[in-house]
Amino acid sequence: MISLEVPKKFQPLISQAHQVATEVFRSSSRKYDQAEHTYPKELDMLAAVMDGMADSGALGGAGAGAVGSGSPNGGGGASGDGNRNGSNMASLLGLIELCWGDVGLLLTMPRQGLGQAAIAAVANEEQLKRFGGKWAAMAITEPEAGSDSAAIRTTARYDEDTGEYVLNGEKIFVTSGDRAELIVVWASLDRSQGRAAIKSFVVERDNPGLKLDRLEHKLGIRASDTANFVLEDCRVPKENLLGSPEIAPKGGFAGVMQTFDNTRPLVAGMAIGVARACLERTRELLGEAGVEIDYHKPPHAQSAAASEYIAMESDWEAAHLLALQAAWMADNRKPNSLQASMAKAKAGRVGTDIALRCVALCGSVGYGEGELLEKWARDVKILDIFEGTQQIQLLIIARQLLGKTSAELR
Numbered sequence: 534m535i536s537l538e539v540p541k542k543f544q545p546l547i548s549q550a551h552q553v554a555t556e557v558f559r560s561s562s563r564k565y566d567q568a569e570h571t572y573p574k575e576l577d578m579l580a581a582v583m584d585g586m587a588d589s590g591a592l593g594g595a596g597a598g599a600v601g602s603g604s605p606n607g608g609g610g611a612s613g614d615g616n617r618n619g620s621n622m623a624s625l626l627g628l629i630e631l632c633w634g635d636v637g638l639l640l641t642m643p644r645q646g647l648g649q650a651a652i653a654a655v656a657n658e659e660q661l662k663r664f665g666g667k668w669a670a671m672a673i674t675e676p677e678a679g680s681d682s683a684a685i686r687t688t689a690r691y692d693e694d695t696g697e698y699v700l701n702g703e704k705i706f707v708t709s710g711d712r713a714e715l716i717v718v719w720a721s722l723d724r725s726q727g728r729a730a731i732k733s734f735v736v737e738r739d740n741p742g743l744k745l746d747r748l749e750h751k752l753g754i755r756a757s758d759t760a761n762f763v764l765e766d767c768r769v770p771k772e773n774l775l776g777s778p779e780i781a782p783k784g785g786f787a788g789v790m791q792t793f794d795n796t797r798p799l800v801a802g803m804a805i806g807v808a809r810a811c812l813e814r815t816r817e818l819l820g821e822a823g824v825e826i827d828y829h830k831p832p833h834a835q836s837a838a839a840s841e842y843i844a845m846e847s848d849w850e851a852a853h854l855l856a857l858q859a860a861w862m863a864d865n866r867k868p869n870s871l872q873a874s875m876a877k878a879k880a881g882r883v884g885t886d887i888a889l890r891c892v893a894l895c896g897s898v899g900y901g902e903g904e905l906l907e908k909w910a911r912d913v914k915i916l917d918i919f920e921g922t923q924q925i926q927l928l929i930i931a932r933q934l935l936g937k938t939s940a941e942l943r
C-alpha cells in the first residue's frame with residue numbers, strides 16, 4: 534500500500550534542493566528569462582557541487598537534478614533492474630523543489646537531459662562507459678513528426694566500407710541541443726519497415742554533419758536552449774547505435790518508448806513545483822491584500838478569492854499524489870505506464886491552470902514583471918506539451934483503460 538507521507542530519508546535531499554532553488558535558481562530567474570540564449574554560468578559551479586553531493590550519496594541516489602541521469606537507476610522504471618533506494622522518488626522530490634525555483638534553469642543544468650535516459654535504457658556496457666555522465670540531449674521531433682514519433686523521416690544508412698551510419702534529416706525543438714555534448718538522434722534504418730526500424734544514434738555535438746540551423750525564441754523556459762538541426766551526411770561509428778541494429782518487430786523502439794513512461798512522472802513533478810511556487814506567492818500577496826483563507830469554513834462562507842485558492846490547492850494535491858504514486862510504483866517495479874500518463878496529464882493541466890489563475894487573482898501585480906508569477910505562467914505550459922502533450926496522455930490513458938492498441942485508438 535502506498536504511504537502518502539514523504540519518507541524521512543528524503544528530507545535532506547528536499548532541503549538541499551530547496552536551498553539550491555532559493556539561492557541559485559530564484560536569484561537568476563529573471564536575468565536568464567530576459568537574456569534568452571545566454572548560458573547561465575552560475576550552473577557550472579552548481580553542477581560540480583551537485584556531482585560531488587551525488588557521489589557522496591548526499592542526494593539519495595538519483596540526484597536532485599536528475600532529469601534522466603547517467604545512471605541506469607536514474608531514469609529507469611518499473612521494468613528496470615535498478616531503482617534501489619527509491620531513486621525515482623528521490624528524483625521526483627528533488628525536481629519538485631528545483632522547479633519551485635526555476636524550471637528553465639533546471640532544464641539547462643549541465644549533464645542532465647533526456648538523452649541520458651535513453652542511453653541508460655538501451656546502451657550496452659561499453660556504450661555506458663563511453664557516454665555515461667555526459668550531457669546528452671534527445672532529438673526525436675521533426676517538422677512532420679511530433680506526437681506521432683513513429684512518423685520520423687530522418688534516415689540512417691549503413692556504409693559497409695567505413696563501418697559508419699550516415700544520417701540525413703532534420704530535427705527540431707531539441708532541448709539543450711546547442712549546449713549538450715551528445716545528441717541522441719532517432720532515425721530509421723528502413724522507412725518501409727515502420728517503427729521497428731527506428732533506432733537511436735549517439736551523435737557528438739561537434740560532428741561536422743550535425744548543423745545547427747537556429748535557436749528558438751520561446752514563450753517560456755527561456756533559460757533553456759531549444760535547437761533545430763539539419764543532419765547532412767552525418768557519419769557516426771556503428772558502435773554509436775544504441776541497442777540492437779536488428780530490425781525486429783519488438784525491438785529497440787519499444788524500449789526507448791518505455792523510457793518515457795518513466796520520465797513522465799518527473800515532468801509532472803516539474804509542473805507541480807512551478808504550481809507550488811505560484812500558490813505560495815499568491816497566498817503571500819493575498820495575505821498582504823487582507824484576504825484571509827480559513828480551512829475551517831466552507832468555500833461559500835469565504836471570499837471568492839479564498840475559495841478559489843482552496844480549490845486550486847486541492848487540484849494541486851491531486852496532481853502531487855498521482856506523481857508520487859507513479860514514482861513509487863516505478864521504484865517498486867510495478868508497471869506504471871497508466872499512472873505515469875495520468876500524473877503527467879493531471880499535473881500538466883493543473884499546473885498551467887493554477888499559474889494562470891494565480892496571475893488573475895493577483896491582478897496587475899500578477900501580470901507585471903515585478904513578480905515572477907507571469908514568468909511561471911509562461912514557463913509551465915511546456916510541461917503540458919513535451920514528452921507527450923495533454924491530448925496524447927489522455928489517448929494513452931484511454932487505450933490502457935479500454936484495452937485498445939495504438940492502431941485501434943488513435
Ligand SMILES: Cc1cc2nc3c(=O)[nH]c(=O)nc-3n(C[C@H](O)[C@H](O)[C@H](O)COP(=O)(O)OP(=O)(O)OC[C@H]3O[C@@H](n4cnc5c(N)ncnc54)[C@H](O)[C@@H]3O)c2cc1C
Binds near residue numbers: 673
Ligand atoms: C520548448 C520545447 C522543447 C522541446 N524539447 C524537445 C526535445 O528535447 N526533444 C524532442 O524530440 N522534442 C522536443 N520538443 C517537441 C515536443 O515533444 C513536441 O512539440 C510535442 O511532442 C508535440 O509535437 P508537435 O509540436 O509536432 O505537435 P503535433 O503532434 O502536431 O500536435 C499538435 C496538436 O494536436 C494534438 N494531437 C496530435 N495528435 C493527436 C491525436 N492523435 N489525438 C488528439 N490530439 C492530437 C496535440 O496534442 C497538439 O495539441 C520540444 C518542444 C518544445 C516546444
